[in-house]
Amino acid sequence: KAGVTQTPRYLIKTRGQQVTLSCSPISGHRSVSWYQQTPGQGLQFLFEYFSETQRNKGNFPGRFSGRQFSNSRSEMNVSTLELGDSALYLCASSPLRGTEAFFGQGTRLTVV
Amino acid sequence: AQSVTQLDSHVSVSEGTPVLLRCNYSSSYSPSLFWYVQHPNKGLQLLLKYTSAATLVKGINGFEAEFKKSETSFHLTKPSAHMSDAAEYFCVVSASGGSNYKLTFGKGTLLTVNP
Numbered sequence: 061k062a063g064v065t066q067t068p069r070y071l072i073k074t075r076g077q078q079v080t081l082s083c084s085p086i087s088g089h090r091s092v093s094w095y096q097q098t099p100g101q102g103l104q105f106l107f108e109y110f111s112e113t114q115r116n117k118g119n120f121p122g123r124f125s126g127r128q129f130s131n132s133r134s135e136m137n138v139s140t141l142e143l144g145d146s147a148l149y150l151c152a153s154s155p156l157r158g159t160e161a162f163f164g165q166g167t168r169l170t171v172v
Numbered sequence: 173a174q175s176v177t178q179l180d181s182h183v184s185v186s187e188g189t190p191v192l193l194r195c196n197y198s199s200s201y202s203p204s205l206f207w208y209v210q211h212p213n214k215g216l217q218l219l220l221k222y223t224s225a226a227t228l229v230k231g232i233n234g235f236e237a238e239f240k241k242s243e244t245s246f247h248l249t250k251p252s253a254h255m256s257d258a259a260e261y262f263c264v265v266s267a268s269g270g271s272n273y274k275l276t277f278g279k280g281t282l283l284t285v286n287p
């Protein structure tokens with residue numbers, strides 16, 4: 061089985077721009093979660109999608125949004141980028157809610 | 173509510189000696205607990221999981237962890253460290269049974285293995 065695939069792997073954006081990150085979960089997994097990882101804050105939960113519905117959201121501003129498609133693929137969008145949004149964004153998929161999560165390699169976003 | 177505390181931010185061992193990475197948790201529900209490993213510039217890999225079956229859990233690469241409810245601990249051990257074990261390790265709790273499923277991560281423990 062193919063693992064979780066995140067694209068692109070690296071991005072450089074300018075302050076004020078917006079960005080869309082993509083995640084393809086493991087086949088058959090319906091739960092997709094997103095995390096932000098920074099040296100200062102560690103790993104922080106962004107949101108979780110299950111069956112195309114956002115089920116849970118972390119403590120992030122409304123500039124961070126996401127969606128899930130009928131094939132369980134997910135995207136997250138960050139609008140009006142700030143320097144502090146520079147981070148590794150990790151996507152994880154799970155077969156069911158509350159079970160172990162399998163992570164992709166991440167997208168390294170740099171905002172300049 | 174749930175939280176995880178990894179008691180050491182950095183652990184340094186010599187190759188061939190035992191590894192102990194400590195983790196305490198709190199959870200309002202019966203927890204599922206996990207250990208993940210992250211090598212530099214990589215995603216997270218699941219080492220092992222506890223989901224209310226056996227309290228001693230064996231994982232990949234010779235790692236194991238013991239769930240101790242009375243101590244709210246889930247420490248990760250390995251009898252003999254290998255150079256390839258050098259990485260960052262995360263203890264994670266999931267509130268199974270709660271409606272708001274999410275993984276809560278500890279701050280991580282950086283494991284250094286000296287030759």
